Amino acid sequence: MQNSDIDEVVARDQQYIEITMGKMKVRERVLLGIPFDPYGIKPAGWESLPGIGPGLAKSIMADRHNNGAFVSAESLQRVPVSEKRS
Numbered sequence: 001m002q003n004s005d006i007d008e009v010v011a012r013d014q015q016y017i018e019i020t021m022g023k024m025k026v027r028e029r030v031l032l033g034i035p036f037d038p039y040g041i042k043p044a045g046w047e048s049l050p051g052i053g054p055g056l057a058k059s060i061m062a063d064r065h066n067n068g069a070f071v072s073a074e075s076l077q078r079v080p081v082s083e084k085r086s
Helices: 026-032 043-047 054-067 073-078
Strands: 005-011 017-023
Touching: 026 043, 043 054, 054 073
Parallel strands: none
Antiparallel strands: 005 017
């Protein structure tokens, strides 16, 4: 188990217990101060972060595809940000 894994244990009845494991969503990680890997985030994950809409998420994905992985949070600065906000 890693610090981004989440477990859920639910007693379904007296005979069965359901245990599920999964990965914490990007927004949850940010809110809890847990680092995340910017290389593995999909567009919906980027859009879940404050201030990142569909256009910027698309730009981030395109930059990552064209220029390779983001090696640090600072490397995200290479993605151009439009001044236009709705």
